[in-house]
Amino acid sequence: MQDAATAHGLTIEIRERPKANSLAEAAELLGILPSGIVKTLVVKRADDTYLFALIPGGRSISWPKLRALVGVNKLRLPEPELALAATGYERGTIVPIGSSTEWPIFADESIVGRRIAMGAGSHGYSLFVEADDLIAAYGATVADISVPETPRD
Template identity: 75%
Template sequence: MREAASALGLSVEVRERPEARSLPEAAALLGISPVDIVKTLVVKRSDDTFLFALIPGDRAIAWPKLRQLVGVNKLKLPDADVALAATGYERGTIVPLGSTTAWPVFADESIRGRRIALGAGAHGFSLFVDADALVQALDATVADISQPL
């Protein structure tokens, strides 16, 4: 993951932390708000390809908005083993950097202009990065794709 970030010219900080059982627990361990943790969700298309959705920790995917943006009728979250096979990362550690395949990235517009925390590819670690730099480096599509939990 660090090599992938470096290759993209991204400045990242990886922090070790105790393993967390939930996003709010991870936020508390890092001393940040859940909104500052961005979930990297693996989304499966009906043609068995995938995309990454970057969603703030206090929000959920707005499926109708994401389907319309992607231009498909069906999207779903795959089982954990399918997500692992698609990315090389276990759930709770997924990050769009260094994935086994560079899937397209769709980021919720609310992450712009902030320093965010993401999974870092391994349990017990978090990656901090400037959201705008991440969006630019990944050529992410930015749109309103989330809704309140």
């Protein structure tokens, strides 16, 4: 992971983090707002290629917005084994940095200008990086691709 970050000119910080039972708990453990935790979601296209969607905590993918941006009619979250095969990372640890394949990245515009926490490639760790540096290093597309999560009862 560090080698991949260095190869892209990125400065990252990896911190050990105890298991959290919620987004709010994870944010509290890291000393940041929940929106500062960014999920890296692997999204499968109909042609069996993938992309990464970077979505901040408290928000979820807007499928209509992402499909329109990508220019396709069908996108979906793959099964865990397909996500692992596509990235080399298990769900819950996925990050574009060091992925076994450098899939295109689509970042929600709300992460711009922020220091963010992400998966770090293995359970029990979080990776911190400047979102703008990550976006620039990987040529990510920045757009409005999320909606507020619906509260669960």
